[in-house]
Amino acid sequence: MTAGLLKKLWRFALPGVLLLMTVGGSQAQTFTLTHNGWTYYEDVASQGWGSFTDPNNTNHMYQNWWWFRTNLDSKEKPLADLTSMMSGGATNVNLVFTEDAGSLQNALLFNLTYTLTGISSTMAKVDIAWSVRNIYGQQPQPITVNFFAYSDFDLNGSAGGDSGVLVDPQTIRYTEGTTAVDVTASSGSLQGYDVDNYPNLLNLLNDSAVYNVSNSGLPFGPGDMTNVFQWRATLGMGQQMTGTLTKLINLEHTPPPPPPPVIPEPGTWMLMLSGIVPVALRVRRKA
Ligand SMILES: [Ca+2]
Numbered sequence: 001m002t003a004g005l006l007k008k009l010w011r012f013a014l015p016g017v018l019l020l021m022t023v024g025g026s027q028a029q030t031f032t033l034t035h036n037g038w039t040y041y042e043d044v045a046s047q048g049w050g051s052f053t054d055p056n057n058t059n060h061m062y063q064n065w066w067w068f069r070t071n072l073d074s075k076e077k078p079l080a081d082l083t084s085m086m087s088g089g090a091t092n093v094n095l096v097f098t099e100d101a102g103s104l105q106n107a108l109l110f111n112l113t114y115t116l117t118g119i120s121s122t123m124a125k126v127d128i129a130w131s132v133r134n135i136y137g138q139q140p141q142p143i144t145v146n147f148f149a150y151s152d153f154d155l156n157g158s159a160g161g162d163s164g165v166l167v168d169p170q171t172i173r174y175t176e177g178t179t180a181v182d183v184t185a186s187s188g189s190l191q192g193y194d195v196d197n198y199p200n201l202l203n204l205l206n207d208s209a210v211y212n213v214s215n216s217g218l219p220f221g222p223g224d225m226t227n228v229f230q231w232r233a234t235l236g237m238g239q240q241m242t243g244t245l246t247k248l249i250n251l252e253h254t255p256p257p258p259p260p261p262v263i264p265e266p267g268t269w270m271l272m273l274s275g276i277v278p279v280a281l282r283v284r285r286k287a
């Protein structure tokens with residue numbers, strides 16, 4: 001079974017999410033951004049399955065999915081109640097979600113604005129500016145919000161073969177050959193990151209237990225790498241937490257130079273020339 005097929009099968013392991021979508025009667029909600037030969041696509045209503053495609057038509061992304069948990073919830077939930085999607089032109093889209101906190105209905109307003117920039121034929125980025133606001137006025141109370149950005153990049157069109165390093169505490173780099181993707185989180189309210197093989201992090205988000213990042217999993221690979229960033233803040237009525245997530249693709253990344261070759265000491269050369277090489281030759285002739 002291929003990794004791609006396994007990933008497709010995982011879609012059926014999310015009955016809670018599928019039920020939400022059915023009850024809500026929501027149709028597919030997709031958007032496509034284009035700039036300078038690059039294309040970024042997401043299906044917002046279907047777990048953020050998407051693509052980030054370069055000018056040679058190679059896709060480097062599988063999924064971009066937003067999750068949250070409040071102090072009134074016992075597990076993480078995906079952003080699911082899309083209340084508005086507005087295009088700001090070919091390179092820009094704004095999404096608004098209204099979500100419950102525990103039993104408090106429509107307590108949180110999530111606002112996400114995506115902007116695609118095709119920097120060159122070999123480099124592009126998507127900047128996502130997000131905010132989450134406590135809008136529950138019926139019985140005003142502080143709500144602690146944990147916000148999760150789950151990313152699954154599959155570099156060069158293949159799920160496997162990707163490696164990962166930590167560039168700095170906010171930036172996780174996927175690499176395969178000369179392709180690199182930097183996923184960078186804003187530092188305010190940031191709790192950290194996790195990196196792991198698909199679908200381990202997805203399962204931690206989706207199971208019925210509380211999940212918090214542990215800043216683990218790097219260096220990674222090679223394999224089917226995924227990553228999570230987590231932010232957290234306690235918001236009074238009307239207060240908001242804001243941040244950004246940037247995804248930068250560079251097709252001409254220069255890997256770090258390999259370690260210098262081991263050059264034999266002069267004494268070793270002398271030994272090889274004087275004795276060992278003739279012995280080796282004689283052994284071969286006998287064989
Ligand atoms: Ca790959």
Ligand SMILES: [Ca+2]
Binds near residue numbers: 076207
């Ligand atoms: Ca969980």
Ligand SMILES: [Ca+2]
Binds near residue numbers: 153159162225226
């Ligand atoms: Ca991956």
